[in-house]
Amino acid sequence: MGSGRCNDREGGNPLASRIALVGAGRMGTPLCGRFVSAGHTVTVCDLRPEREAAVRALGAEWASSVEKAAAGADALVTVVPGPDEAVSALPDAVFAALAPGAVWIDMTSNAPATARDLRRRAGAHGVDVLEAPMGGSPADAEHARLRLFVGGPADVLDRYRPLLEAVTTPDRIRHMGGPGTGYTTKLLINLLWFGQAAATAEALLLGQRAGIDLAALHGTLADSAAGSDFIRRDLPALFAGDYLRSYGLDRIHDQLKVITEEAQDLGTPHEMADTVVRIHRRALDHFGPVDGELLAVALLEEAAGTLLRP
Structure with missing residues (x-):
């Protein structure tokens, strides 16, 4: 399934099918469930190994490191507590491990200044970037009621909007402008x-x-x-x-x-x-x-x- 979707994507279908999800906490876990329910192949990494059972129960795979989760993935989605955790989770090796033409979607409540350097390093590996910090609760994540405040190029959002619509409704996806505006x-x-x-x-x-x-x-x-x-x-x-x-x-x-x-x-x-x-x-x-x-x-x-x- 993953390779078929990936081939479609390279031919013009923007919907990524292989997702590396970093963070399986209060928000990351229900988001994982939404991605799996939408038919995506999801591999999750979290610093807490005790989260593995909950992740596998949702139908996702587990990886022992972010690099392993990112290997060959079409999309990297980060849902970590804050800027320090985002920097720690995303060395250059993670961006390099992604599939060609992949996207990084940061759903963390990140700091614009911190994300600026991460965005530059992702771009150096040919990775598109969208920021989509969330408004809402874990229950909103579970029931696709989150509000996403998206920053990044409009054409990148257009390509990956179907991926975001796996976790919320179209009317709750707000494009705020260029990089940094979502955060x-x-x-x-x-x-x-x-x-x-x-x-x-x-x-x-x-x-x-x-x-x-x-x-x-x-x-x-x-x-x-x-x-x-x-x-x-x-x-x-x-x-x-x-x-x-x-x-x-x-x-x-x-x-x-x-x-x-x-x-x-x-x-x-x-x-x-x-x-x-x-x-x-x-x-x-x-x-x-x-x-x-x-x-x-x-x-x-x-x-x-x-x-x-x-």
Whole structure:
């Protein structure tokens, strides 16, 4: 099956059939299942050998190294925690091991500056590059509801769009522009979401202290000019005592720091962004590198001496 698809691809069919997937964590594992279900031959590598059973249960193969996974693959897909892991996983030997005319699709929440050098090294081996950082949860990955923020040449996206459509619907694939724009878009979304969470918590704590019923304030804010997806969709989890323990506070801080550094490099104002980073730095110092997307809110609750519970 793999060689037949590869021959079709060289004749003009862009759909890669042999995929090397690096990363079998919370997001990589359901993505592996989506690729296999779409009929692709998938070989997975992860630093944790205990992930092999879950990968094979999905119908994928397992490789003991990234180089072995990449050998002869038409597409290299990386789903690793962050920039440092991406650099560690992708020496030149990995790009050299791919099939001629292969593509590297990075679905990591990577740093634009870090990815720039990786993209250059991939290009030196004739490998096309697309960045497609994800928005969504592991459940969204499993059920093809992810949002992909794609950066890279439009013609490369056109060729490999069928591959991306194995993991999400066409309307959720957004081409943001050239290299770097996909990463920056994902980081900006994170910045605004975490900033909204902190600002909303401060407002709710003030309203609660002033004697306003939290449930009434929630409904009013949701229907007002100040309404947001965070208030309408995510705030009920906080009210139930759920700090969304699905992502590490250290990773959150690092990503927020990357986007503020990009603002500095590009010469745009970043006072608000700096504040969001400082709050999450304090939360990280206080709670440690544990999972919890709303732990900065927990820090604010502690400072106020009360919990946001209707």
